[in-house]
Amino acid sequence: MIEAFHDVSPAWPVIIGGLIAAAIPNHYVRKGLALIAPILAGLLWFNAPSGGHVGGIIELGGFVLETFRYDGLSRIWGLIFIIAAFINGLYGFHEKDRVADAAGLIYAGAGLGAVFSGDLLSLFFFWELTAISSVFLIWGSKTQAAFKAGLRYLAIHVLSGVMLLAGAVIHAADTGSWAFDDSLSIDTLGGLLIFLAFGIKCAFPFMHNWLQDAYPKATVTGAVVLSAFTTKLAVYALARGYAGTDVLIWIGAIMTAFPVFFAVVENDLRKVLSYSLNNQLGFMVVGVGVGTELAINGAAAHAFVHIIYKALLFMSMGAVLHRVGTVKASELGGLFKSMPVTAIFCIIGGAAISAFPLFSGFVAKAMTLAAVAHEHHWVVWLVLLFASAGVLEHSGIKIPYFAFFSHDRGHRVREAPANMLMAMGVAALLCLYLGWPDMFGIPGGYRALYNLTPYPEVANAYPMWTFDHVVGQMQLLMAALFAFAFLVRMKWYPDEKRSVNLDFDWVYRRAFDGLARWSYAMFSRLWAAIGNLLAGVRDRLGGRLFQTFSPMGALSRDIPSGLLAIWTSALLAIVLLIAYLAP
Template sequence: MPEIFAHISPAWALMLSGLLCMLSPSHHVRKALMIAAPVVAFLLFVAPSTLGVSGGTFEMMGIEFSTYRLDRLSYPFGLIFIIAAFLNGIYALHERNRLTDSAAQFYAGSALGAVFAGDMLTLFVFWEITAISSVFLIWANGTSASIAAGMRYLAIHVLSGVLLMAGALVLWGDTGSLAFNNIGLDVGLAGWLIFIGIGIKAAFPFLHNWLQDSYPNATVTGAVVLSAFTTKMAIYALARGFAGEEILVWIGAIMTVFPVFFAVVENDLRKVLAYSLNNQLGFMVCAVGVGTALAINGAAAHAFAHIIYKALLFMGMGAVLHRAGTVKASELGGLFRSMPYTTVFTIIGALSISAFPFLSGFVAKAMTMSATAQEGYIIPWLMLLFASAGVLEHSGIKIPYFAFFSHDSKRRPAEAPFNMLVAMGIASALCIFLAWPFGGYQWLYSILPNDLGYNPYTADHVLTQYQLLIAATAAFVILRMSGLYPSERRGTILDFDWIYRKFGYGVVRWLTAMLGRLGGHAEHGMEARSRLWNKRMQAVFHPAGALSRAVPSGSLAIWTTVLLAVALIIAYRAG
């Protein structure tokens, strides 16, 4: 490929296809674009002969912008985003919605652009485009719940961008630079503003509810697309700007643990996957906080593998929703009889996220666990260990068990459309390839930020992982047989958002009442002043008022003389 293409960001191929999808009324043209654009993006991605490329650089108003920085850190994130866009295009081939076709391409392209951004303003622009474009994947579902969830999603993500921009401007004022490199929290206000802005998209504790609120309300294909980009873009931004910040170790450890309890009792299986996504993000955040070469590799590898197996799980549940019309665990069961391929693919995704040896989650999670233990973070390591068992409970077992086995719901939906099966089949093959002991995981490790020669297939690591998985499986079986496992039933699980929604609703009601009272008092005061002014004017200008009363002639003569004198003085001065 000519050298000129080595400096063009692959993001532009996807964003251009989003524009063309918006303009094209033809379903077939749009689907061809959704498949072709990631291929073109991949060709642009591999065009540079070496890493360290800096392209799309220009200066405006004394500020240097860089739209394409390809280095060892951005490489694995950029590659997996392109792969995800390709898989999403295949999975959505059956859909005939111009809006979601265009939104998905803009969303993937802007996320890719954010990963390749070399400065804070370029990052901000792509950061906000991801929010604006992705919300249409939620609204397209067309329900009142999806409209409300989309509004909340957009508000929180715009807030994330505002904080990011505010931090960038403060950083510029303090340092005179907008380069997007390691920032850290030591820089003061700028660092904290950027940190919180990124933390919103990374779904930090207490800032995470947008994820469980929006993803289950998206369209069938929209949830698959959403699962790939926003949160992993935030993980990349944390690794770029805040690697080694110890607070991230504890934030990540907490993120891995608390979703386990919600996911176990949740009835909506796509919401279970949203909680599971939060759990997996915690491993990546913790790895970024540890900050060593092994830990950063672990964060990048986990993000790479996670995008594939999480998309696979959302694809499986999307296929169930598409055919059965529901993903409520209480309404499913026995679907393996009529959806055997979807069942097998979903099980592969479930085993991958559970980090079974010889599947992708195992070789990715191994580095984070090892790095955390090596740096002496014993309590966080124990929390990660507990979370590893927990993810088997709610995603490794619960998802496939209640959807495809459990009791027989008597539903016999048709197998998923062929294009969905193709996308799930490719994702499943990647889950196996990335962990293959004879070449697969070595390829994955070769594209990571640091060359370390790490081997996940040591006897003690494999045996420890199998012991953990067997113990967690036994716990599920015992709890299920004894009746102690939470039964699947209709209901709403209250999360932290209940607090600020109730508080916010109370504040809005109080403000409304106070403004109403103030308005009433103001209106009453204006009426009183109007009556007083009217009374005074009548006292002067009324036929019986002051100007109409009899005035003594002597007084009138005196005032006439005074006015004449004033007029003469004015005339004299003017002359």
């Protein structure tokens, strides 16, 4: 333990590494930074006092900012963010893009900074930094679609930040505290605004489309990086501020279920993974909503393993995109012949997310399901079981099957680059290690995961590896696998075809956009009509004045003296008449 570094948040080396990378033209120096910065962050994480710690205090303009709060909750999130940053650095080693290198590091550092923030102002700063830095990973694709999606992504996330700040100000005015803790409540205006800000980043239903819109359009590495931080930061924020908030149980349940239906018929496999990500977030949100120690452990453990297996799946599809040039299911198939190692890693990721026993998803998801059942939310429990079968469909079967097996489309490409394989290998090993049971008296890898949870004694007391539990899970998964084979055989499984499916983003991309365009057109026409009217009035008035006062106007004409005499006589007669009649 080096006390001099106790107050240094692991976020700083990563953010500073990103800032330096932005100024360094040499590719290998930048890539070195991308690997060394997370290692330094890891050393700071290991160096933190084990009993909890609040440090990194910065006094600024009368505010006290806590940049390094290290406790049970931030510890597990901090470690997985550091691991993810390292894997991302390895995966993107071959990419020569200075902006992406810098953005990736700053984004990861901002995520770490937010996790370790002890107050709402620090949280706001890092919250916005994640939004601003990550958009470059979308724009990095350099397509028109990516540019537009990036703008929408940025607008929505900046809105989230603004709502967070507004909520924080109101909350501080009400309570006199800027602390980022469980004093937040949706029953107050400030608390509700902060809750909604977290909800946007967490991709709550009707706030979720930025995810499926932006992630599939990001760069090969960008999608992997994006999948790790933003949404899991939001889950962390909810766990920190709103654990036990009942409405989260139903929000989470809906999040687990509805993406399943979209993922079934989605053709873009990275978009399938984005819907799958949404579904997985639902499990975590349910855990946070239940709020018991077991449930919070479940959410934290799920976030930890999810970041790894979701990154692995995005990495495998990124490798396919890198080599084949597309991840459209309708154009893929048979790739295991060209990319067998990537295929194996993808299958491991699929097995982990599907929660097959011996894989990491199994030991994490089980705690959430048990906590839900413990609290007698049996309808939600059934929804989660449905979603578990759904996960198997879109991530466990669809992704590996349509990319690597199915109809051989004749793509004969090279295997993924070595650095990509190494990154996938690290993630795949973790998927296996973290799901490994106790065996022959040797503690299983899942114990390491459980020891990292916020309440390790509760986690270790949970009877994970029971015969009933393993059998029940295998019954569910094997029956679902059989259902897939059955539907395919009966030709009741939808073909993969080039198409898009409308989602809630239609409201702002088409309806609101159409309304805005229509309003603009109507306003333009109205403005033109008013202009025409004013021009007509001006022309008519000007014409009259011209007719009257111009050199050729009525008042300038030569009037015959006889006519003038008649008019003068008439006027005189009228004057005399008025004078005579006047009293």
